[in-house]
Amino acid sequence: xxxxTMYPDDERLAGGERIAFNLYIVTAVALFVLMMLLGLxxxxxQAKWLTVQSPLFYQLLSMHGAGMVxxxxxxxxxxxxxxxxxxVQLHLWAFVANYVLFMLGALCIxxxxxxxxxxALWTFLYPLPVRGxxxxxxxxxxxxxxxxxLIGVGSLxxxxxxxxxxxxxxxxxxxxxxLQWLFGGKIDPDHPxxxxxxxxxxxxxxxxILAGAxxxxxxxxxxxxxxxxxxxxxxxxxIYWFGHQYINATIYMGVIAVYELLPRYTGKxxxxxxxxxxxxxxxxxxxxxxxxxxxxxxxxxxxxxxxxGQMVSWGAGFPVFLVTVFGALTNxxxxxxxxxxxxxxxxxxxxxxxxxxVPAILDGTIRNNLVMHNTQWVPGHxxxxxxxxxxxxxxxLMYHVIGSRVSAPPNSSADKLGFPLYLAGGLIFTYAFxxxxxxxxxxxxxxxxxxxxxxxxxGSIGAILVVLAMLYFAIRISAGLLKQPSAGAAGVSTADAxx
Amino acid sequence: xxxxxxxxxxxGPILWLTLALPPVRHALESTLTLQMLVQIPLLxxxxxxxxxxxxxxxxxxxxxxxxxxxxxxxLASFAAMIWMLPRTxxxxxxxxxxxxxxxxxxxxxxGLPLAVSWPRAGFVVRGVFLVEAxxxxxxxxxxxxxxxxxxxxxxxxxxxxxxxxxxxxxxxAMSLLLAWKLMWGHVDVDGSHRRSHA
Ligand code: HEM
Numbered sequence: 001x002x003x004x005t006m007y008p009d010d011e012r013l014a015g016g017e018r019i020a021f022n023l024y025i026v027t028a029v030a031l032f033v034l035m036m037l038l039g040l041x042x043x044x045x046q047a048k049w050l051t052v053q054s055p056l057f058y059q060l061l062s063m064h065g066a067g068m069v070x071x072x073x074x075x076x077x078x079x080x081x082x083x084x085x086x087x088v089q090l091h092l093w094a095f096v097a098n099y100v101l102f103m104l105g106a107l108c109i110x111x112x113x114x115x116x117x118x119x120a121l122w123t124f125l126y127p128l129p130v131r132g133x134x135x136x137x138x139x140x141x142x143x144x145x146x147x148x149x150l151i152g153v154g155s156l157x158x159x160x161x162x163x164x165x166x167x168x169x170x171x172x173x174x175x176x177x178x179l180q181w182l183f184g185g186k187i188d189p190d191h192p193x194x195x196x197x198x199x200x201x202x203x204x205x206x207x208x209i210l211a212g213a214x215x216x217x218x219x220x221x222x223x224x225x226x227x228x229x230x231x232x233x234x235x236x237x238x239i240y241w242f243g244h245q246y247i248n249a250t251i252y253m254g255v256i257a258v259y260e261l262l263p264r265y266t267g268k269x270x271x272x273x274x275x276x277x278x279x280x281x282x283x284x285x286x287x288x289x290x291x292x293x294x295x296x297x298x299x300x301x302x303x304x305x306x307x308x309g310q311m312v313s314w315g316a317g318f319p320v321f322l323v324t325v326f327g328a329l330t331n332x333x334x335x336x337x338x339x340x341x342x343x344x345x346x347x348x349x350x351x352x353x354x355x356x357x358v359p360a361i362l363d364g365t366i367r368n369n370l371v372m373h374n375t376q377w378v379p380g381h382x383x384x385x386x387x388x389x390x391x392x393x394x395x396x397l398m399y400h401v402i403g404s405r406v407s408a409p410p411n412s413s414a415d416k417l418g419f420p421l422y423l424a425g426g427l428i429f430t431y432a433f434x435x436x437x438x439x440x441x442x443x444x445x446x447x448x449x450x451x452x453x454x455x456x457x458x459g460s461i462g463a464i465l466v467v468l469a470m471l472y473f474a475i476r477i478s479a480g481l482l483k484q485p486s487a488g489a490a491g492v493s494t495a496d497a498x499x
Numbered sequence: 500x501x502x503x504x505x506x507x508x509x510x511g512p513i514l515w516l517t518l519a520l521p522p523v524r525h526a527l528e529s530t531l532t533l534q535m536l537v538q539i540p541l542l543x544x545x546x547x548x549x550x551x552x553x554x555x556x557x558x559x560x561x562x563x564x565x566x567x568x569x570x571x572x573x574l575a576s577f578a579a580m581i582w583m584l585p586r587t588x589x590x591x592x593x594x595x596x597x598x599x600x601x602x603x604x605x606x607x608x609x610g611l612p613l614a615v616s617w618p619r620a621g622f623v624v625r626g627v628f629l630v631e632a633x634x635x636x637x638x639x640x641x642x643x644x645x646x647x648x649x650x651x652x653x654x655x656x657x658x659x660x661x662x663x664x665x666x667x668x669x670x671x672a673m674s675l676l677l678a679w680k681l682m683w684g685h686v687d688v689d690g691s692h693r694r695s696h697a
Contacts, residue, residue, distance in 0.1 A: 094623065156630060157623060163681065164622035164688045174682040203682075206630070210674070213634040218641055227647055234641075 006264050007404040010086045017085075020096050021078060022481045025398055027103075028075035029474035032391070035067040036470055040463045043429075046448045047456035055135050057446035058119030065122030066109055066144075069247050070151060072386060074102055075394045076253035077158060080201065082397060083194040083260050088165030094158050101154030108147030116140025121444070123243060124148075124216075126235040130223055138223045145216045145223075152209045152216075159202045159209075166199060173199050177284065178277040191272055193259040200284045201249045207288055208245030211238045233300050237291075244291040251353065251385065252283075254393035255324060258346055261400055262328055265343035265409070266335035270327060279319035286316030293364040297373045306366060313364030318357075325354050340409035344419055345396035352388025352426075356381055359434060374444070376455075377437020384430040387466065388423070395473060402480025410480070418472045425465025432459030511548030511606070518542060519602060528592055531585070531654040532662040536669070539582050539605055546610020553615070561615060571616025572628050578608035583639060585650035585659075592653045622688045633673045640666030 013021050038060045044050040045057055052060070081095050112118040117136045120128040129141030163173065170176040176199040181187045215238035222230050263270040292309030295301045328350045337343055359381035363372045372378070403409040436455035441448070448456055517523055518541055527538035553561075565571045581587055582605060590597040620628070643663030649656050680686060 153627075156627060160623040160626040163626070167622075167681070167686050168688045172681060172683055172686060203678075207674075207678075210630055210634055213630070214637045214641070217634070217638050221638075221642065228642065228645060229647070230641075230645065 003260075004264055004267065004269065006409075007407065008086075011082070011404070013401070016092050016096075020092060020099065021082065021401075023099060024074060024078040025401075025481055026478045027099075028071050028078070028394075029398070029470075029477050031067060031071040031074075033467070033471055033474050035064050035071065036463070036467045038064045038067075040460065040467050043456060043460045043463050045446065047453050047460045048448070048450075049457070049460060052446070054446040055117065055119060058121070059113050059117055061444065062119055062121050062144075063110070063113045066148075067106075068386070069122060069243075069250075070102065070106065070109075072250040072390060072394075073151075073155065073246060074099075076250040076390065077155070079257050079394055079397050080162070080194075080198050080253040081158075082401075083192075083256050084162060084165070084198050087192045087195055088162070088169050090165050091161050094161030098154040098158040101150045101157070105147040105150035105154070108143050108150065112136075112140045112143040112147065116143060118144050120144075123239055124219065125239060126219055126222070126230050126232050129219065130226070142220055142223045145220055148212065149216055152212050155205065156209050159206055162198055163202050163206075166195060166202070170195065173203060177281055178272075179281060181274065181277055182281060187272060187274065187277070189271060193270075193272055193276070194256045196272075196277065196280050197252050197256050197259070200280055200287070201252045203284055204245045204252075204287045205249040208242045208249075212242035212246070215239055215242065233298065236295060236298070237301075237305075240291045240294040244294060245287060247382075247386075248287055250390050252287075252320070254349070254390045255320075255353075257393045257397040257400075258324065258328060258349060261342060261396060262331055262346050265340070265346065266331050266337045268331050268335045270331045273327075276323050276327065279323040283316055283320045286312045286319075290316040290364075293369075296364075296366050296369040310364060310366050313361055318361070321353060321357050325350050338409070340403075340411040341399040341415045341419065342396045342403060342409055345392045345399060348419075348423060349389050349392035349396060352392055353385050353390075356383075356385025356389055356430075359384065371440065372437060374442055375437040376433045376441045376443045378443055380430055380433030380435075380437050383433060387430065388426045395477070398477045398481070402477060402483070405480060405483050405485045410476075412476075414472065414476070418469045418476070421465050422469035422473070425462045425467075425469060428462030429459050429466055430462070432456070432462055508551050511545045511552075514541065514548065515545040515602070515606065518545070530661070531588065531651060531658045532665055534588050534591075535583070535662055536665055539588075539601070542602065542605035543579075543610035543613065546606030546608075546612075547614040549606060549611050550614040553611075558615065562619070565616055565619060567624050568616030568618075568620035569624055571612035572620060572624065575609045575612045575616070576628075576631070578604055578612075582609070583635075585643075585654075589651035589653055622686070629673070629677060633670050633677070636666050636670035636673060640664065640668075640670060 041050060041052060042057060042060055042064065045052040077095075077098060081090060084090060116139070118129075118132075118140045119135060120132070120141060124141070124145060129144070130138045132138070132140070166176045167173065174180070176195050178187065178191055178196055215235055218230055219235065222228050259270065289308060290312040292301070292305040293313045294309075296306050296309060328347075332347070359377060362368050363377060363381060399410050399415075432455045436452065436459070439452070439455065441452045441455065518527070518538065524538075526533070527541075528534045561571075582601065587597065587601075591601045592598070617625070640663045643650075643659050643666065646659065650659060
C-alpha cells in the first residue's frame with residue numbers, strides 16, 4: 001500500500017537522480033509555457049484579434065500539437081519514474097537516455113517546423129507530409145519524422161528498463177498487473193498501484209511505439225522512393241494506433257501521482273482492491289484496440305473496425321476512470337484533508353479527467369461522431385482532460401516535491417491566487433471549444449468565419465488566464481526545485497505536515 | 500567428448516555443406532520466399548553453431564569490443580540488412596562471387612556475432628533488438644507487398660507478394676510470442692545481466 005508518510009526517505013532525490021528529475025521538470029514547465037503561448041496565438045488568430053498567415057498558423061499548430069503531446073509524455077514519464085523506482089530497480093541511464101533522445105528529437109522537430117516550414121501537423125497523415133505544395137519539402141517532413149523516431153527510441157529504452165525491473169520483482173508482466181488475483185485469492189495489500197499502472201503503460205505504449213516505428217520508416221521510404229506508394233488507410237490506422245496510445249499513456253502515467261499522493265494528503269489509506277485490478281486489466285486490453293474511434297468517418301474503413309472503435313470507447317475509458325474517481329472520492333470522504341497546492345491539484349485532476357472523458361466518449365459514438373467529427377468539440381474534450389486532468393496530476397507531484405524541500409506542502413498566497421486563475425481560465429477555454437463544437441465549428445482551421453468568432457474570443461480570454469497562471473507555476477516550480485533541500489527535509493509524517 | 504557432442508559441434512559445418520550442395524542450393528533459391536526466409540536464416544544458424552570453434556583468446560578480445568553485446572548485434576543487423584534487399588538476393592543467383600559472399604558473410608557476419616553477443620546482451624538491449632526485428636519484418640513485408648514492379652529479375656511478382664505476406668505473418672507471430680512470454684512466461688532478467696558482466 002502507498003505510504004502515508006508525507007515525504008518518505010525512499011523518495012528522496014539525491015545526486016544524479018535529483019539533477020535528472022529537475023532537468024525533466026524544468027524543461028517541461030518551460031515548454032508548456034512556450035507551447036501555450038503558441039496555442040494562444042492560434043486561438044487569437046481564429047478570433048481575428050491577431051493576424052497570422054495561414055501557412056504559419058499550420059506551422060504553429062504542428063509545433064503546438066507535437067510539442068504538447070511530447071512534453072506531456074516527458075513529464076508523466078518523470079511521474080512514473082519518481083514512484084516506480086521505489087518498488088523496482090530502475091537505472092538512471094535509461095531515464096537520462098530518454099531525456100537526451102527526447103531533446104534531440106525535439107530539435108529535429110523544431111528545425112523542421114521553423115526552418116523547413118513543416119505544417120503537416122503532429123499526426124503526419126500520409127500523404128500530406130509529401131504534398132507540401134511548395135510550402136515545405138519532403139526532406140523537411142523526413143526531419144520531422146526522424147525527430148519522432150528519436151523520441152520513440154528514448155521511450156522504448158525507458159519502458160524496457162522499467163519492464164526489466166518489474167519482471168525481476170514480479171516474475172512477469174501478468175503478475176505485475178495482478179491477473180492472478182482477478183478471480184480469487186488474497187490480494188497482496190502491498191502490491192503497488194504504481195506497478196500496476198506502469199505495467200499497463202509499458203504494454204500498450206510499447207505496442208504503439210512498434211506501430212509508430214513501422215509507419216514512420218515506411219513514410220520515410222515513401223519520401224525517398226516515391227514509387228513506393230503507401231496505402232493511406234493502413235498508414236492512418238497505424239498512426240492513430242500509435243498516437244492514441246502515446247497520448248493516452250500520459251493519463252495512465254500521471255494518475256500514479258494520485259494513487260501515491262492522495263492518501264498522504266487525506267491521511268487515509270487507499271487500499272488496492274479486486275475492482276481496481278479488473279479495471280486496469282480491462283483497460284490494458286481495451287486501450288490497444290480502441291483507436292478506430294478516430295476513423296469513424298473513413299468510409300473505406302472496414303465496418304467491423306468502426307464498431308469495435310465505438311464499443312471499446314465505452315469500455316476503455318470507463319473502468320479505470322470510474323474505479324479511480326470512486327476510489328479518490330471514498331478516500332476524500334470525511335478525511336479532513338488540508339487544502340494545500342498538491343491536494344488541490346490532485347482533486348482538480350480527478351475532476352478534469354472525469355469531466356473531460358464524458359465528451360470524449362460521446363464523440364466516440366458513431367451517431368454523435370457524424371456531427372462532431374473534426375469540429376472543435378474534439379480539442380474541447382482533449383484539452384479538458386489534458387489541461388485540467390493530466391497536467392494537474394503532474395503539477396501535483398511537482399508541488400509535492402518542492403514541498404519536500406522545506407518539509408511542508410506549499411500553499412503561498414500567490415499559489416492561492418494562481419490555482420483559481422488556472423481553473424477558471426481552463427474552464428472558460430475548454431468550454432469555449434466545446435460550445436464551438438456544438439455549433440459545428442470545424443477544428444484545425446486557420447481562418448474562421450465571422451459568425452464563429454464569439455467562442456474564439458471567449459476561448460482566447462480563458463487561454464490568457466491559463467497562460468498567466470502557468471507562467472507563474474513554471475517560475476514557482478523551477479525556483480522551488482532548484483532550491484537546496486533543508487536539513488532533515490524527508491520523513492515528515494502526515495500528522496506533522498497537516499498540523 | 501561423446502559422439503553426440505561431436506555431432507553437435509560439427510552441426511554448423513555439416514549444415515553449411517548441405518546448404519551448399521547444388522540440388523539443395525537450387526531448391527532453396529527457386530523462390531524468393533525460400534531464399535529469404537529459409538536459406539538465409541539457415542546460413543545464419545550455421546554461423547550460430549560455429550561459436551564453439553572460436554578460440555577462447557579470440558572471444559576475450561571480441562568481448563572487449565562488445566560491451567553488452569551491442570557491437571555484435573549492430574554488426575549482425577547491418578549484415579542482415581544487406582541480405583534483405585531484393586537486389587542482393589537476385590544477384591546471388593547471377594553472380595558467383597555474390598553467392599560466395601552470401602555463403603560466407605551470413606554465417607560469419609550475422610550468425611556468429613549473434614551467437615557471441617546474445618548471451619552478453621541484457622534485457623534492454625535484447626528488447627530493442629527484438630522490437631526492431633519485429634518492426635523490420637512488418638516494414639519489409641509491407642514494402643514487398645506494395646512495390647509496384649518486380650524487384651528481382653529471377654523471381655516473379657507473385658513470389659514477391661508471397662514473401663511480403665510471409666514477412667507480415669512472421670512479424671505478427673514474433674509480436675504474439677514476445678507478448679505471451681512477457682505476460683505469462685518466465686524471463687530471466689538477471690541471468691542475461693549477470694552474463695553480460697561476465
Ligand atoms: C493555454 C493553453 C492552450 C491553448 C491556448 C491551446 C490552444 C490550442 C488551439 C487553438 C488548438 C487548435 C484548435 C483547432 O483545431 O481549431 C490546439 C490544438 C491542440 N492542442 Fe492545445 N492549447 C493549450 C493547451 C494544450 C495542452 C496543455 C495540450 C496537451 C498537453 C494541448 C494539446 C493540443 C493538441 C494535441 C492539439 C491538436 C493539434 C492538431 O489538431 O493537430 N494543448 N490547442
